[in-house]
Amino acid sequence: MQKKLILDSDLLDLTISRLCQQLIENHNDFNDTVIMGMQPRGIFVAEIIHEKLKKETKKDIPLGYLDSTFYRDDFRRRQIPAKANETRVPFIIEGKKVVLVDDVLFTGRTIRAAMDAMIAFGRPATVELLVLIDRRRNRELPISADYVGKAVNTLASQRVLVELEAQGHKQNKIWLVNKD
């Protein structure tokens, strides 16, 4: 198994700072903005961003978790069904500017499912997508991210491995892994 480092800890910090600055630029005072981390791994990225924005803007932007398992279009098509995770939306979504946060954007199918899942809670004013890693050229749906940490060219057979301290890893590291 070959592993190539895409982002190390220092670079990841810089990247997240930049993403936060971009959010501040576009959302001004964050009055109507909510952050929605996607289960299972996007929530860790969402928490980091939420924390960072809190320091920068002195505002506690509402943070929710969204699980899209029940909205997937590949249920009954894959061997083993995905395990569902907690959805926690402790705010009204109606009329809000939602920033969806995930770790990796790949085929775009999870994001499609997530948008379905989100609309079950109400009609947001706008929806934006923030991802740490954008795997270009592997999209199966017309979906693109508004905020991208790093775009990488990958093969469909490769895998992006995100290791975050919040998930119990020693250091923040993101790898590109060749399967076999």
Add this chain to the structure above:
Amino acid sequence: MSKLSQKHLLGIKDITKEDIELIFDTADNFKEVINRPIKKVPSLRDVTIANVFFENSTRTRLSFELAQKRLSADVINFSASNSSVKKGETLLDTVNNILAMKVDMIVMRHASPGAPHFLAKHIKANIVNAGDGTHEHPTQALLDAFSIRERLGGVGGKKVAIIGDILHSRVALSNIFALQKLGARIMVCGPPTLLPKFIGQLGVEVEFDVKKALLWCDVANVLRIQLERQQIKYFPSLREYSLYYGITKKMLDGLKKPIVIMHPGPINRGVELSSDAADSQHSIILDQVENGVAIRMAVLYLLAGNK
């Protein structure tokens, strides 16, 4: 990533502790779903489910139907009372005819113990047992254990008394299997004529005095007296049963300890449970009904993913 070890849910006896925990974890998520403004998810939109009921039911059938609709499945309902079963069609023929219309799952209630097990040997579709005679009622046991877990924070180590007509109860048997797998201690309590002779061999304690049983337990699951299954007299009169085995609020308050009262419904108010006990703060009977939908959604969802 996770799946059930079985393709069907025929009885609690056939599934593992891990299966039960997976069903509970999934039901937690569905419980959140059914409390949303839009209580529906599209997971089973390509699945057709037939509810085949050879025996009467309101709660279980409504609960299954609602669970199926919340999962966006297509549902057809069948009840034996107005069907060709009356004309002499066999069980296998009836079900095969339904399956020929491209149905993916069968939820079946039947008066004969083992009927769903027989079907499982002969047909391809997933089968959920919604009660087979006096044998098992797995989804009821799952929702009972799930409700205990919700109220008391866990099932392991808890003391559960099952009180009433154990002999004719499929709920009792499924409950014993489910709660034992999850590590609870179980006592059955009722008049000797309504306790199966060898029930002690299942590893449960047996008690004939309902007051002692209430003192011992954390949870009392009170069962209905099933007059429709009783061909002979098992006790002199309902009034006498109620006098010796009926549970009242006064008895519960007199225990001076927290206790949880459950009942699978339908309640015979004033027989096994008095009205004030059924509506007291000890009772989680309506929570059981709510959890029933979430548990059945979890079971159907997990089985559908297990082709």
